[in-house]
Amino acid sequence: MPGPHDFFGEGSLVKQAVRVTTAETLESSTVFRVEKRAMIRSLHEQSDLSEKFMAALLTRNIDIEEDLCDQLFNHSEKRLARVLLKLARLREHDVVQDANISVLSHEILAEMVGTTRSRITHFMNKFRTMGLIEYNGELVIRTELLTDLVLHD
Numbered sequence: 001m002p003g004p005h006d007f008f009g010e011g012s013l014v015k016q017a018v019r020v021t022t023a024e025t026l027e028s029s030t031v032f033r034v035e036k037r038a039m040i041r042s043l044h045e046q047s048d049l050s051e052k053f054m055a056a057l058l059t060r061n062i063d064i065e066e067d068l069c070d071q072l073f074n075h076s077e078k079r080l081a082r083v084l085l086k087l088a089r090l091r092e093h094d095v096v097q098d099a100n101i102s103v104l105s106h107e108i109l110a111e112m113v114g115t116t117r118s119r120i121t122h123f124m125n126k127f128r129t130m131g132l133i134e135y136n137g138e139l140v141i142r143t144e145l146l147t148d149l150v151l152h153d
Helices: 010-014 036-045 047-073 076-089 106-113 117-129 143-151
Strands: 098-101 133-135 139-142
Touching: 010 036, 010 047, 036 047, 047 076, 076 098, 076 106, 076 117, 076 139, 076 143, 106 117, 117 133, 139 143
Parallel strands: none
Antiparallel strands: 098 139, 133 139
């Protein structure tokens, strides 16, 4: 889940023949396309950009490893909790007690978690009953409580 000022499509810099991921927006967004030659030249000439790009690649690699382990070893309820926490932190650099995000369809959440829409509906209702989330035009995520569920399951 790329957030503001993040990179995606970096595989094209090394002639990655097949796309292995896709990017979808959850709300209106502005995306800048950088030509391959311009990006490579900028990475060579601008150390700040190179450092930010390298940090983004390393962070992406860590996230992919975590997601793979999550998919292999955790049940869908815990995976949904992790996805909701990631969504809550897209706009915030620090952890906040309550994070408001746009309500996503259960179909989209099911794709993100790797389960069915009916399972997502079941867990979202369970999370609401437990006070971990609430709906008020937006989805309010009680990040501290949801984090406890993820860590102390």
